[in-house]
């Protein structure tokens with residue numbers, strides 16, 4: 001998730017962290033602790049607000065929109081697990097451009113689990129999820145925002 005410093009408009013992105021402050025990429029904002037200060041204006045964590053993001057939904061299975069193709073979400077059930085693949089696993093996983101996390105939401109749009117992906121590995125996540133029915137997958141690209149797809153089993 002991303003957090004905006006309301007004092008100076010600095011954006012803290014969990015998928016990027018803050019190298020200068022020694023905060024590694026994919027550190028949860030809630031785990032930063034009380035001593036965290038905005039790297040720019042030094043205001044406290046209380047000054048930060050979570051940025052609610054719009055999700056780009058991919059509805060068309062035969063899309064040719066290059067941005068949709070590059071962030072296309074596929075879910076495959078393997079026994080009681082749900083394997084999620086972004087763009088056949090070949091979406092870039094570089095420091096400058098990567099899928100930082102893949103999230104699973106239940107039929108009520110409540111977050112079930114968010115899996116943060118390590119760099120240089122494939123854009124694939126596996127969820128322990130055996131609920132049949134409706135669910136939604138979202139993936140966060142550090143360059144191209146959030147993509148979502150609804151599934152029905």
Ligand SMILES: [Zn+2]
Nearest residue numbers: 005008038041
């Ligand atoms: Zn600030």
Ligand SMILES: [Zn+2]
Nearest residue numbers: 070141143144
């Ligand atoms: Zn991307």
